[in-house]
Structure formats: structure tokens, C-alpha cells
Amino acid sequence: MELVLEGGFVVPNANAFGHTFRDYNVEGDRQYGVENFYKTNHICQTYEFVKKMREEYGKLDKVEMGIWECCELLNNIVDESDPDLDEPQIEHLLQTAEAIRKDHPDEDWLHLTGLIHDLGKILLHPIFSKLPQWAVVGDTFPVGCAFDESIVHHKYFKENPDFNNPKYNNKYGVYSEGCGLEKVLMSWGHDDYMYMVAKENKTTLPSAALFIIRFHSFYALHRSGAYKHLMNEEDKENLEWLKIFNKYDLYSKSRVRVDVEKVKPYYLSLIEKYFPAKLSW
Ligand SMILES: O[C@H]1[C@H](O)[C@@H](O)[C@H](O)[C@@H](O)[C@H]1O
Numbered sequence: 001m002e003l004v005l006e007g008g009f010v011v012p013n014a015n016a017f018g019h020t021f022r023d024y025n026v027e028g029d030r031q032y033g034v035e036n037f038y039k040t041n042h043i044c045q046t047y048e049f050v051k052k053m054r055e056e057y058g059k060l061d062k063v064e065m066g067i068w069e070c071c072e073l074l075n076n077i078v079d080e081s082d083p084d085l086d087e088p089q090i091e092h093l094l095q096t097a098e099a100i101r102k103d104h105p106d107e108d109w110l111h112l113t114g115l116i117h118d119l120g121k122i123l124l125h126p127i128f129s130k131l132p133q134w135a136v137v138g139d140t141f142p143v144g145c146a147f148d149e150s151i152v153h154h155k156y157f158k159e160n161p162d163f164n165n166p167k168y169n170n171k172y173g174v175y176s177e178g179c180g181l182e183k184v185l186m187s188w189g190h191d192d193y194m195y196m197v198a199k200e201n202k203t204t205l206p207s208a209a210l211f212i213i214r215f216h217s218f219y220a221l222h223r224s225g226a227y228k229h230l231m232n233e234e235d236k237e238n239l240e241w242l243k244i245f246n247k248y249d250l251y252s253k254s255r256v257r258v259d260v261e262k263v264k265p266y267y268l269s270l271i272e273k274y275f276p277a278k279l280s281w
Pocket residue numbers: 079081082083118137138139140216217218219
């Protein structure tokens with residue numbers, strides 16, 4: 001009973017644990033850990049915290065390495081916020097990229113976006129002083145304005161200091177109608193970091209790719225349609241690509257293995273096309 005979409009990527013009806021995807025309410029050890037993760041995440045991600053992290057990690061002075069090198073470093077990293085997957089991250093990157101390639105064979109930029117979208121999780125590695133999980137993974141949301149009800153485990157925001165700050169706890173907060181997501185500070189994590197890395201290292205990927213990387217965990221926007229009042233025209237166009245991308249990011253999380261050595265030459269050629277050989281991280 002699998003649903004077949006246009007080109008050939010088959011959307012499975014269960015995640016790696018045999019549950020429906022993104023179900024934050026099923027009972028079990030994994031879910032317990034995920035809920036605890038969001039509790040800390042929602043309490044600690046404040047406007048001040050995000051500003052500090054963007055400043056520190058925006059320096060990109062931690063290490064020099066290539067894109068593929070980083071993929072390999074992610075080999076032992078497991079994301080504790082994810083209710084659908086507990087495989088090492090490199091599997092997820094290749095599964096996403098390969099699923100996109102099946103349905104959109106000519107959009108090579110989108111294949112590469114699939115491969116690199118989660119590379120920011122390298123912040124969990126000891127070379128980045130091993131940031132805690134709550135500051136790297138999980139869904140993201142704007143800070144500096146009210147936390148929308150559609151964000152997973154919303155109740156934990158009550159303990160976030162910004163929740164009671166009148167500067168931040170209303171619809172627009174520090175932003176204005178149609179100001180553009182470019183200007184919006186998002187909770188700190190792998191998305192914003194990888195966006196900075198790609199941009200500052202002068203990738204030639206199109207703007208839709210950078211948008212996908214930066215906002216792929218922003219489910220309140222691309223799944224629930226919240227925060228639309230902050231978007232500008234360019235955001236609206238890019239959001240369509242993000243929605244296409246999300247299907248592969250989410251539903252390729254199954255136990256299907258990818259033959260790394262077989263697909264590696266193809267991805268190395270894309271990396272060469274869109275990135276310098278070494279990047280500053
Ligand atoms: O748990 C997951 C995981 O951390 C993903 O990488 C992120 O993009 C998702 O938004 C999140 O729900």
C-alpha cells in the first residue's frame with residue numbers, strides 16, 4: 001500500500017520505527033526524548049541567544065574543509081529531535097538527494113541541496129565545541145515576535161523569557177508587514193548555520209537553494225502556513241520550491257540503504273560545480 005508519485009520516488013506510509021511521520025504524540029522512549037528535547041529548545045532559544053550565536057558562528061573561523069569531507073564527518077552523528085529516524089546523518093543526506101533525483105532528474109542544484117541541507121548538524125561535532133542538541137536540531141521558528149501555536153510542543157514556550165517580553169510577544173514584534181524572511185531571526189540551529197556557510201563561501205547555487213537550506217525546519221511556515229505576514233514576493237516564490245523539497249526530506253527517512261561508493265562520483269561532480277574545494281566553517 002505505497003503511494004507512487006510522478007517520477008518514481010515512492011512515499012512510504014511508515015517511518016523507520018513503523019509509525020506515521022512527524023507524530024509527536026505517540027508513546028515510547030523515542031518520543032519521550034523528543035519531547036524533552038523541545039522543552040529545553042523552547043525555553044533557551046531567545047532573541048538574545050540567537051544574536052550571540054549568529055555572531056560567533058558567523059565568523060567561520062573554526063575549521064577548513066570540503067563539502068564531502070563534512071558529509072563523512074556526520075557519519076556518527078545522530079539527531080535526538082527526530083521522531084522518524086535514528087540513523088547516522090550521512091544516510092539521510094544521500095536518501096534525500098537520491099529521492100529528489102528520481103523525480104527531478106534535470107534539477108541538479110536540487111540534488112545537491114538535498115545532499116547538503118543538514119550539513120549544519122556538524123555543529124554537534126567536538127570541533128565546534130560540541131553544541132548541545134537543542135542548539136542545533138529540531139524544527140525552527142522566528143524569535144523577536146510571538147511564537148505561533150502551530151509550533152510542536154508549543155506549551156514549553158511559557159518558560160522562555162521572551163514569552164513575557166512586550167517587545168517580542170506580539171504578532172509583529174521587532175518586524176513589520178512583508179519585511180521579508182531575510183530580515184527575520186530564526187531560532188539557532190543547523191539551517192541558519194549551513195546557510196551562512198554556503199553564502200559566505202560564495203556558492204553558485206540559486207537563491208531557492210539557499211532558501212531551502214535556511215528554512216527547511218520551519219514547519220510552522222511550510223506546513224502550517226503561519227508567519228506569512230512576514231514574507232515578501234521572493235519568499236513566496238522560493239516557498240514553492242521548499243514545499244517540493246520537504247516531501248523528500250521527510251519521506252525518504254526509511255530503512256532503505258544507499259550505496260555510497262556508487263553515487264559518490266556524481267555528487268563530487270556537483271560539489272565541484274557549485275562550491276570551492278575548501279570552505280571556511
Ligand atoms: O527533527 C528534525 C530534524 O532535526 C531535521 O533535520 C529538521 O530539519 C527538522 O525540522 C526536525 O524536525
